[in-house]
Amino acid sequence: MMNWFALLPLSMSLSLAPPPPFPPAEPVLDPGSCSASFADWIDEAGKAARARYPGATIQDYLYVGCKPLPSLDKEYVYKLWIREGGHRFGAYVAVRVDAAAGRSEGASVEEVGAATAPAYEKWRNLAIAAARAFAPSMTVVDLRPCLCEATAGGEGTLTYKVWLQGGGASKLTDVTIRYRMYTERVTSTNVAVIRSW
Incomplete structure (x- = not known):
């Protein structure tokens, strides 16, 4: 009969061995890793764009971000690519949401142009600038709005x-921007590293 106690040292040494090295998984930066409440309002954005351009088709969209409003409501901003006849263009659609009631209070549509882009892209550009200042030798690979x-x-x-x-x-980071809503004056920016590899 085999002596099982003779195998005990071998089994103990195998259980104490370090795990084999595996490369860290690449992060998945999808909106689902953040607050996915923006997805609730994409249909409203589409309806507003179709009402403004009835013969057009929406080809794609990008969630630009959310902006809290002084009334404690929120404005979810989308950039839509629209084709109308042979003309293809972009439009920003801002859906205003009553946060407490969870319902849309309407939407505005503006074609992309020199006057509209800076206003809607302001916060995104500030987040990119803060990340670059935090790690000047690194490149921004991806950026997703997560919370407002x-x-x-x-x-x-x-x-x-x-x-x-x-x-x-x-590095995967959270960039947080705080600002006064009435003046849009930035009061602070903070960059926190979530994960490095």
Whole structure:
């Protein structure tokens, strides 16, 4: 009969061995990793665009971000690519949402142009600038709007997930921008590393 106690040291040494090295998984920066409440309002954005351009087809869309409003409502902004006849163009659609009731209060549609892009892209550009200042030797690979909140004191908070890469390393960060909603004056920006590999 075999002595099972003779195998005990071997089994103990195998259980204490370090795990084999595996490369870290690449992060998946999808909107689902953030607050997915923006998905609830894409249909409203589509309806508003189809009402403005009845003969057009929507070819694609991009979630630009959310902006808290002083009334504690939120505005979800989308950029849609639209084809009308042989003409293809972009349009920003801002869907205003009553956050407490969870219903749309209407939407506005503006064609993309020199006057509209800076207003809608302002917060995204600030998040990119903060990430670049935090890690100047790295490149922004991806950026996703994740959170927008308002306080009763009139301050808005926007958070973006930003993936940075450079020098053989990667960082996944949260970039948080705080600002006064009435003046849109930035009061602080913060970059926090969530994960490095």
